[in-house]
Amino acid sequence: MAGYALGVLSLELVQSFVTVAEELNFGRAAERLNVTQPPLSRRIQQLERDLGVELFVRSHRGVTLTPAGEAFLGDARRLLALAEEARATVRRVPGGEVGTVSVGFTAATAYEFLADLLRLAADRLPGVQLVLREMVTGAQLQALHQNSLDLGLIRPPARGSDLTSLPVASEPMLAAVPSGCELAGSAELSVRDFDGRPLVMFDPAGARYFHDLALAAFRSAGVTPEIRQYVTQIHTALALVGAEVGLALVPQAARALRFEGVTLLPVGDLAGFPAELEVCWRPDRINPARDRLIALLTDRVLFTD
Template sequence: MFEISQLRCFVAVAEELHFSRAAERLNMTQPPLSRQIRLLEHHVGAQLLERNSRTVRLTAAGKAFFPEAARILRIAEEAAFVARRAAKGEQGTLAIGFTSASGYSLLPEVVRRLRERAPGISLTLKELVSTAQVEALNAGELDLGLMRPHPVNGELDSQLIATEALMLAIHENDADQWPEAPTLADLHGRPFVMYSPYEARPFYQMLSERFARTGVVPDVVEHVGQVHTMLALVRAGVGAALIAEGAGRLKIDGIVMRRMATEPVEMVCTYRRDNENPVLHLFLRDVLPSFHATA
């Protein structure tokens, strides 16, 4: 079978119709160029060029072979280009898990910055609670998880990607009963919709620790796993709720959002340390630092 280098020599001669100019173009001397052409003709089984001391022209076989040879060279160059882009993480697929809360603000920004850096990549997006994301990462079903800080095993690593203020969601009819800048103490003894200790364990643990630290005991009337369910209960007048600022951008009739005068909450990106996906490494190297720069 002929080689790419032989095709490159033939195409150069076919375009120049001059061995000396073709050799100069390929940065080689004429003898090895002539040898490559003879080898190609041997592999093809037909004479491709007629040459004498004064002229070079394509035979009928050469004329038929020339466009196909040029096409093969283009395909080979494109294949090499694609491989280089894939090695750099500029082409390929990244599977991202995200919580419902991160889907309102953080995820769109992650997608935007990734596509700005590498327009050729494909993304697979899966909405999962943090515990399910950890399981999917361990199983190799996700490359990256956007979640609340969560206990992880030694095969996973997490880095801070964003912080958000806590927002108090209250029914509009109860707005006059709450201060403009509420604190955790304002929740003491009041009806409260809490996160599920199973489906939303990281947020549940975080709020439970803060309540315990400040001596606040809200009247927990429901435990739910998803933000939109929580807001539906607030709108129904069941109780107040605490949500991250990103989810607080949802405009729901009958609900008033107030920024809490308390420490913000964190969002991390989690991934397997042994994941060799070049797109993941591109994200960690080129995209994640941009979030820290704008924090």
């Protein structure tokens, strides 16, 4: 914007300038703006004082732009366009059409559910930016309690009276078996096939949800595997299964990892022990874009058993 001094400008003055510049006639410009000519002339004079330059050459033959006026015209049109865009954006915020949502997710969520969520949000809420934060469920709950996270994708249950949660996905647990094991050729396993066999188990502290889920399934069937190692991550469990350390129970999303030397099989009597996913948030944290995203999640199950 060289050639003139730019301070704080009134959009009304800028609009008046652009209209006069397009008409090159104060009378016609005044008609377009629905004002009389004297107030319009005063607006242009005020703008010229604010900018410190003359924008028009006035003569008995008419009005023409000065070099400074010609330079300012393009910038003035961009200012008006930006102002209109800003007005439109602000009007869309209360309805959740635009905004930013910070979303916590666990590593296992990223294998299938998160990708589907991102595609859904991009298609249905293109004006909403998702800021992703990989966090275990406990860390997500803490961030939600501290009001530093908009939305959590957690393993149940959500703990805290200040939180609300809803189920959004469910997937079966699968048996991860070394491909060289005799069980790998089966079409389907039973929980009883784990009895007395070496097991890669999820850690009760670092992966409590999957630990408790597997433990409940084993106890329900009355089987006692031989725990060889504890892990916190699904990919670590699969790596140890591939190294023939033992069997493991993993969520269906583990199929996306395609570990060499590992065969994933359904477990017929595990129907009552699915891995569930919930969306969790603080209702007192106001974010219309988050609420629109929650509505999408609860209206559509992105993967199920």
